[in-house]
Amino acid sequence: MLVETSENGSGVSAVSARHHRPGQRVHDDAPDTMADFVRLASLEDGPEREALRDELVKIWLPMAHRIAGRFRNRGESLEDLRQVAAVGLVKAVDRFEPERGAFESYAVPTITGEIKRHFRDRMWALRVPRRVQELRNKVRVARRELSQTAGSGTPTVAEIAAHAKLTEEEVSAGMEALDSFSTLSLDAEVSAGDDGYSLADTLGACDTSYDTVVDREAAKEGLRQLPERERAILYMRFFEDMTQSRIADHLGISQMHVSRLISRSCARVRDEALGATRRQTPTDEGAPC
Secondary structure (H helix, E strand, C coil), rough: CCCCCCCCCCCCHHHHHCCCCCCCCCCCCCCCCCHHHHHHHCCCCCCHHHHHHHHHHHHHHHHHHHHHHCCCCCCHHHHHHHHHHHHHHHHHHCCHHHCCCCHHHHHHHHHHHHHHHHHHHCCCCCCCCCHHHHHHHHHHHHHHHHHHHCCCCCCCHHHHHHHHHHCCHHHHHHHHHHCCCCCCCCEECCCCCCCCHHHHHCCCCCCHHHHHHHHHHHHHHHHHHCCHHHHHHHHHHHHHHHHCHHHHHHHCCHHHHHHHHHHHHHHHHHHHHHHHHHHHCCCCCCCCC
């Protein structure tokens, strides 16, 4: 829902000016509208009720904008924050029960809660569990309160935990979440010097040993299917680094025969590994669209 504002941004129409108490400024954002809320509660759904409801929203819109202003400079534009606050104001107008007290006492926490939910659900670049978000808020408040204590420096994890009634592990999780509100490009420079490097430069490189592990696992089944003598020949050749001549002498066969056995065994292991890969990879035929 978009809420229109007047040209001067106050959201106070000429009609709403009559709701301000004597001596108040036109732009005062706490008008006296109790009689209108009582009347709104007594009306049935229809054009008259809709018109009164819309007028009450316009009258209280400056207060919603003031609350939205408290959350500026947190990564969201002020205009978007005002729209979120307006949504909270509409909810407050719809749910307010005049017999329970002043409208402002109900509307302020309703609007504030709507803005906080907006930040919690829409503004995180990474999806953070709600429990961690709540820890983040508790840690942030505790750290601010401890920092404002006269003569105190930066509070420690233990001090924050004691103040917020959390464990040190929970405080650590909340502090990590404080830095998880937005993401940083891998191309962002993390050094201000002439030899500046990007965040990507600090990340680990690919480990080629993983390929060796994959190949070894792929060859296991083929090796199991070889006759025992051929497995022994491959072991002596590739693990004990024996020459074909030494293997031939050890087994009492010709070097040429050893060479043929090695070639044949390697081909069988290779075919088994490639065949297993093809069996695990779905073909286009019969695949779901």
